[in-house]
Amino acid sequence: MQIALGIDTTSPSFLNVARRLKPAGLLKTVLGHEGGFILGKPANEISIYDVIVCMQGEPQINSCLAAGKPCAHGEEVVCQVHGILHDTQNKLVEKFSNLYISDLVRK
Numbered sequence: 001m002q003i004a005l006g007i008d009t010t011s012p013s014f015l016n017v018a019r020r021l022k023p024a025g026l027l028k029t030v031l032g033h034e035g036g037f038i039l040g041k042p043a044n045e046i047s048i049y050d051v052i053v054c055m056q057g058e059p060q061i062n063s064c065l066a067a068g069k070p071c072a073h074g075e076e077v078v079c080q081v082h083g084i085l086h087d088t089q090n091k092l093v094e095k096f097s098n099l100y101i102s103d104l105v106r107k
Contacts, residue, residue, distance in 0.1 A: 021054050026040045026054060027040050044100050045100070061089045062089075
């Protein structure tokens with residue numbers, strides 16, 4: 001597989017990734033002798049955040065930030081670093097949402 005070689009990974013590892021990206025429309029299969037995979041959308045429309053969510057779900061830098069999960073200190077009380085964690089996670093999501101595959105392609 002040329003893609004696997006180009007990104008320095010094995011074919012089975014690439015296929016594992018492809019299996020997750022294809023249902024989200026980030027990759028498409030091309031059938032035939034010269035077939036393989038192509039991006040499902042233009043590279044400037046696929047954010048790194050999209051890829052992360054496909055591969056591992058919504059990023060959480062701490063489990064207390066999961067939706068509907070209270071801080072370990074009680075239902076209404078949050079620890080002193082909760083706000084910092086929340087802000088940091090939001091910045092991470094924003095950064096990855098604004099970084100596209102096209103930004104990572106070597107020119």
